[in-house]
Amino acid sequence: MSDDHEHHDGNDDHELRVSKIRDGTVIDHVRGGQALNVLAILGIDGSEGEELSVGMNVPSDRLGRKDIVKVEGRELSQDEVDVLSLIAPDATINIVRDYEVIEKHRVEPPEIVEGVLSCPNTGCITTGDEPVTSRFEVLEDGVRCSYCGTIAREELASLIET
Amino acid sequence: MRHDHLITSKQLSREDIETVLDRAAEIDADPSAVADRHANTLLGLLFFEPSTRTKMSFETAMKRLGGDVVDMGSVESSSVKKGETLADTVRVIEGYADALVLRHPKQGAATMASEYVDVPLLNAGDGAGHHPTQTLLDLYTIRENAGLDDLTVGIMGDLKYGRTVHSLAHALTNFDVRQHFVSPESLQLPREVVYDLHQADDGAGIREHDSLEEVLPSLDVLYVTRIQRERFPDEQEYQKVAGEYQIGPEDLEAASDDLTIMHPLPRVDEIAPAIDETDHAAYFDQAHNGVPVRMALLDLFLSDDGAGGALGGDGDE
Ligand SMILES: [Zn+2]
Numbered sequence: 001m002s003d004d005h006e007h008h009d010g011n012d013d014h015e016l017r018v019s020k021i022r023d024g025t026v027i028d029h030v031r032g033g034q035a036l037n038v039l040a041i042l043g044i045d046g047s048e049g050e051e052l053s054v055g056m057n058v059p060s061d062r063l064g065r066k067d068i069v070k071v072e073g074r075e076l077s078q079d080e081v082d083v084l085s086l087i088a089p090d091a092t093i094n095i096v097r098d099y100e101v102i103e104k105h106r107v108e109p110p111e112i113v114e115g116v117l118s119c120p121n122t123g124c125i126t127t128g129d130e131p132v133t134s135r136f137e138v139l140e141d142g143v144r145c146s147y148c149g150t151i152a153r154e155e156l157a158s159l160i161e162t
Numbered sequence: 163m164r165h166d167h168l169i170t171s172k173q174l175s176r177e178d179i180e181t182v183l184d185r186a187a188e189i190d191a192d193p194s195a196v197a198d199r200h201a202n203t204l205l206g207l208l209f210f211e212p213s214t215r216t217k218m219s220f221e222t223a224m225k226r227l228g229g230d231v232v233d234m235g236s237v238e239s240s241s242v243k244k245g246e247t248l249a250d251t252v253r254v255i256e257g258y259a260d261a262l263v264l265r266h267p268k269q270g271a272a273t274m275a276s277e278y279v280d281v282p283l284l285n286a287g288d289g290a291g292h293h294p295t296q297t298l299l300d301l302y303t304i305r306e307n308a309g310l311d312d313l314t315v316g317i318m319g320d321l322k323y324g325r326t327v328h329s330l331a332h333a334l335t336n337f338d339v340r341q342h343f344v345s346p347e348s349l350q351l352p353r354e355v356v357y358d359l360h361q362a363d364d365g366a367g368i369r370e371h372d373s374l375e376e377v378l379p380s381l382d383v384l385y386v387t388r389i390q391r392e393r394f395p396d397e398q399e400y401q402k403v404a405g406e407y408q409i410g411p412e413d414l415e416a417a418s419d420d421l422t423i424m425h426p427l428p429r430v431d432e433i434a435p436a437i438d439e440t441d442h443a444a445y446f447d448q449a450h451n452g453v454p455v456r457m458a459l460l461d462l463f464l465s466d467d468g469a470g471g472a473l474g475g476d477g478d479e
Pocket of ligand 1: 119120121124125126145146147148149150270
């Protein structure tokens with residue numbers, strides 16, 4: 001019934017696609033197709049030598065299809081986990097040490113996200129050359145720029161600052 | 163809480179608004195009583211966008227309180243032209259002035275600038291965002307002409323880009339006011355403004371229309387704004403809507419005798435000159451009210467007890 005596969009023995013189909021990690025973070029139950037956006041929102045692109053495994057559109061009881069992201073050697077902070085909720089509201093986070101899941105939590109939307117999304121309003125002061133960090137208030141169904149008040153509901157992933 | 167800066171009308175409670183309007187009325191009745199109240203005080207004018215009227219209105223207000231202004235001058239002739247950021251500019255001018263007035267083409271500019279300065283900063287318009295001092299003079303004019311309760315207000319024109327409309331509509335949710343928004347579909351209120359109005363008022367007092375006809379007879383106040391030609395992709399599109407949102411003497415037959423017509427000015431052809439001489443026209447008074455209202459604001463923000471003491475010790479923010 002659970003499609004959490006971290007403790008399954010042997011030949012679990014998923015295991016073949018996404019290998020186990022020793023120490024780090026497994027982000028599970030990411031909505032299908034959002035894995036790369038999850039990495040983007042966390043600012044992880046592999047350029048610092050992180051060992052990454054990404055499974056996309058693997059079968060899931062809960063979501064039908066889901067993505068899984070495994071980051072070796074890095075435990076996500078609560079802030080990072082919270083920000084994930086914007087694009088992966090169903091995600092579960094497993095912190096792994098020595099192959100064991102030692103902590104497991106669901107994401108929770110933060111009240112504010114800073115420096116993660118860029119404002120879609122081209123007339124907004126944060127989109128110019130000012131030394132200002134973007135800041136959004138998180139609404140029930142979207143985010144709102146703290147500077148210009150613009151509300152973004154869909155396509156939040158496209159607003160991720162690069 | 164203290165209001166250290168005036169950024170949007172959303173930060174103003176009903177009590178705050180009444181404090182400003184009452185003070186403005188006192189000043190209006192006897193300007194000489196405050197003639198030296200802020201001697202040796204300097205107001206910094208930072209207008210990154212030309213606005214002769216708003217700027218002159220602040221300048222007049224400060225001088226009538228006995229103070230003076232330092233003016234950044236036009237953007238063309240300033241260091242901004244050389245690429246200086248707004249954040250740097252306000253930090254420099256803060257060293258010269260006791261308070262700052264900022265007009266800027268970017269939305270959210272006043273919020274950002276206020277994060278860099280300790281002196282009071284008054285937003286005099288940030289892009290399509292907010293224009294709270296205009297709102298206060300609008301409210302002052304409405305109160306003088308029609309009172310602020312049990313009121314039906316129509317707001318017509320470019321509601322999408324009209325920052326004066328966004329600020330006024332929100333401020334009116336503090337009062338018992340029914341608001342009718344009249345615009346072409348392409349210039350309706352932005353959804354975030356509608357969101358805020360619903361948050362503030364459950365949306366109960368708010369209706370949107372595309373024609374003035376059906377609401378005009380019920381209005382106590384009609385607030386008209388300019389539909390800007392440049393907002394339309396082509397001239398034909400503009401011509402199609404423009405006529406719909408102009409008001410002439412013949413339209414007023416359906417209106418109440420007590421209807422007050424307002425406009426933040428400048429107007430182009432939204433209000434026929436023939437209306438100017440009628441009792442309906444309040445737009446020139448409205449413009450003149452900018453001085454006592456801005457005097458009241460400056461007085462409140464520059465007084466020793468600070469705006470916090472003066473503007474509602476416990477507002478809702
Ligand atoms: Zn913005």
